[in-house]
Amino acid sequence: MKKTATDVLPAEGGLGNDPLLSVEDLHVEFATRAGLVKAVNGVSYTLSAGETLAVLGESGSGKSVTAQAIMGILDMPPARIPKGAIRFQGTDLLKLSEEARTQIRGRRIAMIFQDALSALNPVFTVGWQIGEMFRVHQGMSKRDAEKKAVELMDRVRIPAAKQRVHDFPHQFSGGMRQRIMIAMSIALDPEVLIADEPTTALDVTVQAQIMELLAELQRESNMGLILITHDLGVVADVADKIAVMYGGRIVENAPVHDIYRRPAHPYTKGLLESIPRVDLKGQDLYAIKGLPPNLLDMPTGCAFHPRCPYRQDNCVTSVPELYEIDPNRSSACHYWREVLDGTDE
Amino acid sequence: MGRYIIRRLIQAIPVLLGSTLLIFATVFVLPGDPIAALAGEKRADPTIVAILREQYHLNDPFFVQYWNYISGVFQGNFGRTFANVEVSEIMAxxxxxxxxxxxxxxxxxxxxxxxxxxxxxxxxxxxxxxxxxxxxxxxxxxxxxxxxxxxxxxxxxxxxxxxxxxxxxxxxxxxxxxxxxxxxxxxxxxxxxxxxxxxxxxxxxxxxxxxxxxxxxxxxxxxxxxxxxxxxxxxxxxxxxxxxxxxxxxxxxxxxxxxxxxxxxxxxxxxxxxxxxxxxxxxxxxxxxxxxxxxxxxxxxxxxxxxxxxxxx
Known part of the structure; x- marks a missing residue:
């Protein structure tokens, strides 16, 4: 039953062809003054065209670092990738030269960031910043690039795009700014879009609109979408599958409906139980006890064991591998059966 | 923008008045007599000194002197040196x-x-x-x-x-x-x-x-x-x-x-x-x-x- 992480992942993706993007046993570490921080410890996931993968985890779980490694925007040093591969349509990005990666960045793999106000350049107009994609990557003239920028702003439904193309980021609301980020990222029809907590800085109604927009754009262009978030509520409607990360590893892989119904890892279960529910109104809110692991001093064995209600002696000593539950699911818990059975359907 | 510039220039007036007053006062209290210095090593004739002091208003009270000077400056007249040369000429x-x-x-x-x-x-x-x-x-x-x-x-x-x-x-x-x-x-x-x-x-x-x-x-x-x-x-x-x-x-x-x-x-x-x-x-x-x-x-x-x-x- 024991399998390595890569074996477990389903080779889905349309007609059974290669996945669009696959991360294989990726390790990322940072050299800091305090010591070596192992931020990502053997993460693997795949993404097919038209698919949405939600990567779920709390701060420090390694979800953003993994994404930045895919983009190739980690500062190296201090970051280092001692092991692993990131295959994009079969090519290992980590083996490419910096120039070759610059060709892929922005054009074929694009990314949007959490806080659009700080992620947009304050001294250039939004039209300039969107148009830059066309001017630099396609050698388009200023005038044509601006026309394209207006089209894109229309496409992400920014009202009065024609007038607002000359405005600066600070003149837009949070939701509109995120739309500009999105417009910029989809400018060159990338095959993969990575959204790193795209809605965290927004209020709830705007969050829903942005998620809807992303889902719609994805349907239109059939791009693969990696949605990084710490918010289970955000992903439920749009994701196809979920990878839950903890302490720099994937602890559970599952199709989205399975994970909500029957989590197979104690951490996922804890996350689901800590969502406030109307039918349990008045009762104490569940919280996972303890603190997230210190990346400088990771617990031995399973990183979650100090906080785990299912802990046994071997959890402290042996790192659980990803166990296959069914062809689409896996869990990195020695006691996944107990966790699965302990959840009422 | 235009109004901002005008406001800033108006704000500059008190700064200008304050700093000139300060400098004027500092030079005023410096020891030594400029008229006596005109004569160099020799002792100047007391009657000529008196005439010159009168001519350059050096006997007036401090604020009168300052007022004479600053009202000239606002009319673009920086006055003359004791050797009777236009100050603006020297400065230009x-x-x-x-x-x-x-x-x-x-x-x-x-x-x-x-x-x-x-x-x-x-x-x-x-x-x-x-x-x-x-x-x-x-x-x-x-x-x-x-x-x-x-x-x-x-x-x-x-x-x-x-x-x-x-x-x-x-x-x-x-x-x-x-x-x-x-x-x-x-x-x-x-x-x-x-x-x-x-x-x-x-x-x-x-x-x-x-x-x-x-x-x-x-x-x-x-x-x-x-x-x-x-x-x-x-x-x-x-x-x-x-x-x-x-x-x-x-x-x-x-x-x-x-x-x-x-x-x-x-x-x-x-x-x-x-x-x-x-x-x-x-x-x-x-x-x-x-x-x-x-x-x-x-x-x-x-x-x-x-x-x-x-x-x-």
Whole structure:
């Protein structure tokens, strides 16, 4: 039953062809003054065209670092990738030269960031910043690039795009700014879009609109979408599958409906139980006890064991591998059966 | 924008009044008699002294004297020296010389300071960075007197004697723009060091910003990320420093002008203080204050150009 992480992942993706993007046993570490921080410890996931993968985890779980490694925007040093591969349509990005990666960045793999106000350049107009994609990557003239920028702003439904193309980021609301980020990222029809907590800085109604927009754009262009978030509520409607990360590893892989119904890892279960529910109104809110692991001093064995209600002696000593539950699911818990059975359907 | 400029100019009036009053008072209480000084070593005839004192209103109370002077200044009349020369005439030529010197210094400062700062920022933590930082410390620590005389000796004298290169004049302004290069560098010395450090810090900080990461993620070349996205933002503190420094350079030219024998306002100011030429001293300082005020106004207006988040009503 024991399998390595890569074996477990389903080779889905349309007609059974290669996945669009696959991360294989990726390790990322940072050299800091305090010591070596192992931020990502053997993460693997795949993404097919038209698919949405939600990567779920709390701060420090390694979800953003993994994404930045895919983009190739980690500062190296201090970051280092001692092991692993990131295959994009079969090519290992980590083996490419910096120039070759610059060709892929922005054009074929694009990314949007959490806080659009700080992620947009304050001294250039939004039209300039969107148009830059066309001017630099396609050698388009200023005038044509601006026309394209207006089209894109229309496409992400920014009202009065024609007038607002000359405005600066600070003149837009949070939701509109995120739309500009999105417009910029989809400018060159990338095959993969990575959204790193795209809605965290927004209020709830705007969050829903942005998620809807992303889902719609994805349907239109059939791009693969990696949605990084710490918010289970955000992903439920749009994701196809979920990878839950903890302490720099994937602890559970599952199709989205399975994970909500029957989590197979104690951490996922804890996350689901800590969502406030109307039918349990008045009762104490569940919280996972303890603190997230210190990346400088990771617990031995399973990183979650100090906080785990299912802990046994071997959890402290042996790192659980990803166990296959069914062809689409896996869990990195020695006691996944107990966790699965302990959840009422 | 226009209203903002007008408001700023109106605000400058009390600053101008205050600073001239202060200087006027300082020269007023200085010991020594300018009329007696006119006669040099000899003792002046008491009747002539009395007539001259009357003619220059030196017997009037302080505030009356100040009022006479300042009302003249607002009409563009800076008065006459005790040798009966128009003060504005004295200042006009000398200001041009000092302005040349200060502008040379400012241009050298901008080129060298920004250049070294960028270089250090892009090689952060490497040997180049440490070397540049160390040399700025040296530049800050050595007084202008030392750099002035040493460079004068090396570039002005020994370059010619040892290598036959006669490019930098030893002193004076007879060689046109070349005369200003070495004095300009000496005058700009510490400012170059500060601007280098400021540029380095500013760019290093900007390179850590989220929008720089976005530019990288957009697939922009490193050259474009640094040169367009980061530099435009890092420029704001640098421009502030450069603008404010113009006034400092003009006011700080006294020592440099005397080392290189440059007939600018620095030397004139020094001589006028020495000779108690009150109208000249106050006139020069008034113009210097004006330069400060205008330089600061221009910097503030440049802010709005460089940073669209700043708007003046």
């Amino acid at each position: 030529g000398k200001f041009q010389v000092t302005l040349n010197l200060a502008m040379t210094a400012l241009i050298l400062e901008a080129i060298i300071g920004v250049g070294l700062g960028l270089w250090a920022a892009l090689r952060r933590g490497k040997a180049t960075d440490s070397a540049i930082l160390a040399s700025t410390l040296v530049l800050i620590s050595i007084p202008t007197l030392v750099t002035g005389f040493v460079l004068q000796l090396i570039l002005g004298v020994q370059l010619k004697q040892s290598f036959g290169i006669d490019f930098f004049p030893v002193a004076g302004i007879s060689e046109g723009w070349r005369s200003y290069l070495v004095p300009g560098f000496v005058l700009a010395g510490t400012s170059i060091a500060y601007l280098t450090r400021l540029t380095r810090t500013s760019l290093v900080e900007t390179l850590r910003a989220d929008f720089v990461r976005t530019a990288v993620a957009k697939g922009m070349s490193r050259r474009r990320v640094v040169g367009r996205h980061a530099l435009r933002n890092a420029l704001i503190p640098m421009v502030t420093y450069l603008g404010a420094d113009l006034g400092t350079l003009m006011g700080g030219a006294v020592i440099t002008e005397s080392i290189f024998n440059i007939p600018g306002i620095g030397q004139e100011l020094f001589r006028s203080v020495y000779e108690r030429q009150q109208p000249v001293v106050v006139g020069i300082v008034t113009i210097l204050v004006l330069v400060y005020i205008l330089a600061n106004l221009i910097v503030d207006l440049l802010y709005a150009v460089l940073d669209p988040r700043i708007r003046y009503e």
